[in-house]
Amino acid sequence: MKFAKFLIGLCLGVVLIVVPFSQFSASPLAPLQDLAVQLDGRKKPLDTVARETVQQIHGRTTYRATNGEQLDGLQTYLALLFNDRDWNQEPFILFNYRPLKAEVGLDPEQKYFTFGELMRSRLGGIVSTAHQHAQDQDLSRAEREALRLEDRLSLLIGTVSSEALPLVPHPSDAHGAWVGIADTATLYPDSTAEQIATLYQSLRQSYRQHTRDLASQAQTLHDTLADLSPTVYPDTAPLERETRFYRLHPFAKAWQLYAIAFVTMLIVVLTGKSEWDQAAIGLFVAGLGIHGYGFVERMQIAGRPPVTNMYESVIWVSFGVAAIALLFELKHRARYYLLAAAPLSIVCLLLADSLPAVLDPSIRPLVPVLRDNFWLAVHVPTITLSYASFALALGLGHILLGFYLFAPQSPRIAQLSKWNYGVLQVGVLLLTTGIILGGIWAHFSWGRFWGWDPKETWALIALMCYVVPLHGRLMGWLGSFGLAVTSVVGFNAVLMAWYGVNFVLGTGLHSYGFATGGSQWIVAGLVGMDLLFVAIAAARYKLRPNPIAPTPTTDPHVVVTKPDVPVQQS
Numbered sequence: 001m002k003f004a005k006f007l008i009g010l011c012l013g014v015v016l017i018v019v020p021f022s023q024f025s026a027s028p029l030a031p032l033q034d035l036a037v038q039l040d041g042r043k044k045p046l047d048t049v050a051r052e053t054v055q056q057i058h059g060r061t062t063y064r065a066t067n068g069e070q071l072d073g074l075q076t077y078l079a080l081l082f083n084d085r086d087w088n089q090e091p092f093i094l095f096n097y098r099p100l101k102a103e104v105g106l107d108p109e110q111k112y113f114t115f116g117e118l119m120r121s122r123l124g125g126i127v128s129t130a131h132q133h134a135q136d137q138d139l140s141r142a143e144r145e146a147l148r149l150e151d152r153l154s155l156l157i158g159t160v161s162s163e164a165l166p167l168v169p170h171p172s173d174a175h176g177a178w179v180g181i182a183d184t185a186t187l188y189p190d191s192t193a194e195q196i197a198t199l200y201q202s203l204r205q206s207y208r209q210h211t212r213d214l215a216s217q218a219q220t221l222h223d224t225l226a227d228l229s230p231t232v233y234p235d236t237a238p239l240e241r242e243t244r245f246y247r248l249h250p251f252a253k254a255w256q257l258y259a260i261a262f263v264t265m266l267i268v269v270l271t272g273k274s275e276w277d278q279a280a281i282g283l284f285v286a287g288l289g290i291h292g293y294g295f296v297e298r299m300q301i302a303g304r305p306p307v308t309n310m311y312e313s314v315i316w317v318s319f320g321v322a323a324i325a326l327l328f329e330l331k332h333r334a335r336y337y338l339l340a341a342a343p344l345s346i347v348c349l350l351l352a353d354s355l356p357a358v359l360d361p362s363i364r365p366l367v368p369v370l371r372d373n374f375w376l377a378v379h380v381p382t383i384t385l386s387y388a389s390f391a392l393a394l395g396l397g398h399i400l401l402g403f404y405l406f407a408p409q410s411p412r413i414a415q416l417s418k419w420n421y422g423v424l425q426v427g428v429l430l431l432t433t434g435i436i437l438g439g440i441w442a443h444f445s446w447g448r449f450w451g452w453d454p455k456e457t458w459a460l461i462a463l464m465c466y467v468v469p470l471h472g473r474l475m476g477w478l479g480s481f482g483l484a485v486t487s488v489v490g491f492n493a494v495l496m497a498w499y500g501v502n503f504v505l506g507t508g509l510h511s512y513g514f515a516t517g518g519s520q521w522i523v524a525g526l527v528g529m530d531l532l533f534v535a536i537a538a539a540r541y542k543l544r545p546n547p548i549a550p551t552p553t554t555d556p557h558v559v560v561t562k563p564d565v566p567v568q569q570s
Contacts, residue, residue: 009264009279013257013286029074031218034239035225038166038178041365045239046167048363050077051246053159055356057152058112059094066090082204083161088116093152097145100126115156123149168196169229176232188228199224242301250294251315255349257287258322262342269335277335281326284338288322291345295319302363307380310502311352311359316381317498318348320388321395324426328392334419336412340395375441383434383459389427390466390487390494396420397487401537404481408544417480420487421473424466431463458497465490481541488534492527499523 033047130143163182170176184193261283325341472478
């Protein structure tokens, strides 16, 4: 019966993945979607170029125009490329750093601005000063944001009415540079260049006039470009795979399934209807399946382990949290692993999906030190899997503190503490292994095993923040409550090693991981609220009138042990 309910949950998850069915139907702009473009060191479909360009300028892949028209990424990009409206008057450019907006004389409450508004502001002076300070690497936050905004403006200028998009393949060299429509004559005879230009201009005119033969003209241009150099032009299959990957949006479907599984399991725990816990697990497995599929697809598209920037590591950590929780859940049948993991995976995926200006999802070539590197494929995933384990412990720690705060006599506290201890052990093992692997990689790349680089130092600090309490627990110096506090407070060291070094410090040899615009004050505020929750739970624990005595229970998922006694490990 339980297996049947598991299948019901799994099948429901599959249905939610394939709905709406329109995502699998051919788009009217399919011939344009799959046009190959050589950009950012790789060949990718025009649909991806469109998504990335619109996302970089606008911060989202969709845009609502001033006339009320709702445009997706490709439609917005084509509107830019074919210049079918006055882009000087469209509030399209993302500008979200409030102090800089006030400094240049713009409305701090406004999020999107027109090109004309930005050109009439005092932004130019800030940008000039930023370029001068960039030579000394002494930039303020406002100056860094001004340079980011300058990049958006430059990208917009380079896209509107451009004929420089590298659509035309090299005649013979698979690694040769492609050219734009306007430069076709540099690679091919004039007659060929004239033919390509005529096809492109006809397509442009058809798009501007919304004629019905747009698809056929797009297909003609696609076939003509492919026939120019069949050995150089990429196969259709990988281009279609990438387009299909973005249309499916697997990571969004994953967090939605995790959310439904979480709500279902929460109802099971609160109502005691244990027979439906398998349905929740089935939904969770479906979410993990589409999450893993998306990760593998992105890896196939990129041709490398997708853990080389902050966006990819967030996706990987969210997958690791769910996968580790499922393994522990299958072993212990605890229910609480899913309750702890699902919100964390949801938050990670939501952040990755909703903050493209901070977590850039673009697939770009690796810096030379990372290319074709065995250590990249073992060191970084191991380190980030340890973050996933500690994140799961963070979730369990919050549940434990919730019990201490609201139900201090619950018999579940002892069992949750034991489960939490096991998750922390896995995290310590993974982080230790990752640090050692990183030292070996550093020996081959930089000539030394350890150099107190900020990334290395904070990884060691994070390890010590867990190793010391675990030994204290083993020796009897730390009880269940102390370990729950460690699970929550200790994760701040992981957050610093993972996020803080990249977005706050921004120094060291791991420079390829650095970024700006990390919303540090928001993160600091969330950490502060979390520490306040811990302080309230600690005050409640210290002020309890008598030691907590567990009450009898008949729940088969709960094993009663004496609270705050170290769990001895064999």
